[in-house]
Amino acid sequence: MTEPTRRPRLRFAPSPTGYLHVGGARTALFNWLYAKRYNGDLLLRIEDTDKARSTDESTRAIFDGMEWLGLLWDEEVVYQGANLERHQRDVQTMLDGGTAYRCFCTAEELDQRRKDAESRKESFKYDRRCDRLPEEEIETRVAAGEPFVIRFRIPEGSTEWNDLVHESITFPNKDLEDFVILRSNGTPIYNLAVVSDDIAMDITVVMRGDDHISNTPKQILLYRALGKELPVFAHLPMIHGMDGKKLSKRHGATAVGDYQHLGLLPGAMLNFLALLGWSPGGDREVMTLDEMVSLFSPDGLQRKAAIFDPKKLEWMNGQHLSLIPLADLEPIVTPALVAAGLTTEADIASRRDWYMSLLDLLRVRARTIDDIVRQAGPYFLDTIEYDPEATAKSWKDVEVTRDILVATAESLESSPEWTLEGLESSLRTLAETRGIAAGKIFQPLRVALTGLSVSPGIFEVLVMQGRELSLRRIRAAVETVGNSE
């Protein structure tokens, strides 16, 4: 593709009528990537002209979601509702220029005609009956206070543009109808507001979901009627659920906030979303945001709708969990641990090296932050809970278990050094002298130390818990074995 000829300006323009959806997040991401890649700006516009459905809470959720993802916008947020006067001015310009006209047909009449056409199995298109009403009639009806809307007059010909993702798209103008641009209450309709704002904001690249493709010819005609230069259009494919239908609440988590609370890393979310409809080419998959910026090109944009696969998202998160610098992971995990009541900021600050090693150990076998929190208990809490399944499996024979744990405790007590190597040699020696497989000692010991049947390597666990706590736990286990049934 050809590089933009001037510093690009893009915008993400959600309407604040719900939460920030993963589809919206992906649109925001591609806009952001394009802006960063070509050294431009990404602006944020809140399309709040539908006052009945717009809420401050939703606007807040959009900001929060964008911030969590690290998709920061340039300049002040633009609120569409604040631009009413300009919208009206632009409509007036078209009225004066003769590219728009007043229409006195009421919504009810139109509904009726639409229904009639449908029952006759005909497609309905506004028949322009109010266009070129005699000048005097218009004046008298306006003077009489009769309500009217303003319609844009579709010219002859056809409208074509070269879409950044679809190449050439053409609409015969005869298939377009003279759409309303200003309601009878004087407020603008979507297409007008968008064009007016995009012009005012000097937007050069309009990148949005491909559900807007059919709005595009109308908007292009509006640009022309206003005598303004066209931006470049790019229509991104939709995201569908696993059933192939448009993604919605019944597909489970669809708000980006849901994923934040599920313990996902923003970098993983972004990486996953980027791959839904874009590929850098070749086999490249796991990338940081910076890498995506340098690799980004609209050429890699997909035309086909993509299905949201939570399994791959989870895998992606696991990859990022292991790849990001520990120092970056720490500030994300710590609040989760604190919130779970496992520790405090002060506790962590007092033994930071130990904590970082623990994180490093736990993140390998976690796919989400929540996984880490779930595994972390035994290293922070004073008392542990024994998982019934773990005890049933590894502490099956009470006498044998007690015997092994007692012997293990003795062996560890006399272990000269509390290190990975020292511990390993002690326990392997113990297994050898008793003539049993090492695993016969490790598993019961794992349950004694963590209460779980799954953990990092047993020597790592011993080292992380330290001599004092480890021995205390083993002794406690010896007491518990008989009573746990």
Added chain:
RNA sequence: GGCGCUAUCGUCUAGGGGACUAGGACGGGGCCCUCUCAAGGCCCAAACACGGGUUCGAAUCCCGUUAGCGCUACCA
């Protein structure tokens, strides 16, 4: 219904006329590693929607068919 968009493994995708016995990844299955679980390594199953062209040669270009999706408001 009309208009538009789209079409490679179940899913995300690579592929820009010969490099295709169609590559990678997720998920699934198996093996290795191994103190458990992960991670990692190796292997297996799995796709060019269909029909016509164009061409010496089509996953790739063109046209149809089919299917899916989107739009079709005084919503955005």
